[in-house]
Amino acid sequence: MTTEAKLRQGTTAWFEMVGHLMSQAASRSRLSPDLNLSLVERYTDGENLPEGLVQGIRFDIRGGAPSFRVGVRRDERAEVTIEISAAAARALNSLRSDDPNYPATRDAFLRTGEMRVDGDPSRLGDWLDAVHDPIVDRTI
Secondary structure, X not given: OXXXXXXXXXXXXXXXXXXXXXXXXXXXXXXXXXXXEEEEEXXXXXXXXXXXXXXXXXXXXXXXXXXXXXXXXXXXXXXXXXXXXXXXXXXXXXXXXXXXXXXXXXXXXXXXXXXXEEOOHHHHOOHHHHOHHHHHHOEO
16 A cells, blocks of 8 residues: 655645645546636735745636636635635644534634635535545645
8 A cells, every 4th residue: 555745834835736636636526518617716925936826726617617717816816715814724734624623623614714615615526525624645
């Protein structure tokens, strides 16, 4: 049995891994060919990347086909936009979904504004929640 290499959160390689896992999970969920939806997740204190982008990911579903881009503009929006500090993301990415501290930690970040969600992430489907633990498993 092979184990996947762990990647440091916030690196380009880590965001690429996240995008690939999201794409695979979305594809396995048999998306409707009529589904068009986008998600942007951006670190509010993210480091600058080339081409005027910052740490984050844009995930699009167009015609039922998923795709992603590493790096987002500071003002980039989508149907679902998640803005989160790198520290809050790190805390959440260290907790598996069945850890009783996970929902309490997420809710605390939402209350303090360290994490903001605009739009309804459930529109993406159950596969989005299912991808959390595989991401945690690959994150250092």
